[in-house]
Amino acid sequence: MILITVFLILEALPVLQQVGIVPFFRDRTWHPAQGSYTIIPMIWGTLFTAIGAVLIATPLGIGSAIFCQYYAPPIIAQLYRRLIEILAGIPSVVYGFWGLVVLVPLIRRLQPPGTSLLAGILILTLMIIPTIALTADASFAKVPPAYLRGAAALGLSKWAMIWGVAIPAAQSGLLTGLILATGRAIGETMAVLMVCGNVVQTPTSLFEPMRTLTANIALEMAYAMGNHRSALFVSGLLLMAMIGVLVAMAEVISQGSIYE
């Protein structure tokens, strides 16, 4: 872990020493070979896709956990849980491939060119639903049954019981799951690389192609030299920092849990 950070910093150092950190946020364009280094469009790309995916996947993921815990008959719940686990195990490159051959043409019919922010958001949504659903399922399972029996004894409807008792009690687990999912969405490379179109620009609509930080590394690393190469390591550092912040947040939240 320390070795990894040290190496990222070592490799990023040349460009930071020569041009400093400012150009990464102030330059007009991303042409590292010519010495302009802005990574703002890529940061927006990463944030847009991750936030969009988390917004869509949260209700679906938590909803399916609630379905498993409170609505489905036991056999179906068991089957459904297995299905989500398999879904979680599908390689990201398979998601990306499916997105490229199925989803992108569908979106292209709506509005060309098809490879777009929207495709990226949808694929990421699919990929993080299992993460959210499995963690939410586990945290609902940990809600003490006495709470639920108490709620039932008060004559609350099933929905009132879930909304008023189960969700608040499972709150910290749910939040931790969401943060894990956000981390996965930010770090995902292959799937977004395959469906997003990879044009370096800040997307202004859902149908425009864009590029994320991770995709940028994957695309350019193969031929990057000198400062260009170090610039890519800078974006690697930035990703690492984002994940560090998320993990710290998860830790704070899970310490403040109300059951235990």
Added chain:
Amino acid sequence: MNKSYYASLLPGIVFWAIALLITTIFCWIFTDILWHGIGQLSWEFLTTAPQNAGREGGIFPILVSTLLILAVCMAVAIPIGVGTAVLLAEFSDRESRFGRLVRRSLDILAGVPSIVFGLFGNAFFAKVLGLGFSILSGGLTLACMVLPILIRSTEEGFRAVPREYRLGAAALGLSKTTTIWNILLPAAIPGLVVGFVLGIGRAIAETAALIFTSGYVDRMPESLFDSGRALSIHIFDLSMNVAGGDANAYASALVLMLLLLLINSTAIWIASIWFQHQQT
């Protein structure tokens, strides 16, 4: 039947709909890949080399490279992983500063994007250690990636061993090494197997970390120092860079998913046999 009766039904309907939606999408993905991939899949596809940049021919060298990368990864990750887990579970207190530090860095490590592992592998294994684009550096990079999962579940396995085992061993005057090797390790095998399966699953699905470490070459690898293309990279390359490679990409995706299922069910099978063996 008044209005509030229907209102009380609404949440149930919504949740069934969500579950149905996710199931539908899942079936869609799976049947899509099965449908397009099964036509291409044959014994020849598995045993011949790719031709014409992968549009024709099979995936034999790619399968071999994939398995070699996995083998390197696991050969390195398992000893280190089990060692660290033993250290964490048996030689350090759960709340000690050292244990907490190691555990926290493992948590962060587990969340690090795979592409960052790729960058690291490229800088460290390929450049500094001079391994170049090779199966070895790919496998080593993957080993770093699966370590957190492996350590976590092995550690859980060790912690799940009943306290009586340790007390009994101590009462018999066994040394700590003997206790760990002959008593705790066998009892912790289920945790190890789970970690092994999760680790292999993550490693075989990995693409981003391998692009700059094990490389693109789709020839048959001659040694561990040769560059070799992993199955997932093959899918990526066929669908992105090779026009008309979709059919073989479908077939490769199918192979990849079948391979994953196979590994998972074998591990579950081994674990269940082992459980029965232990109970008799």
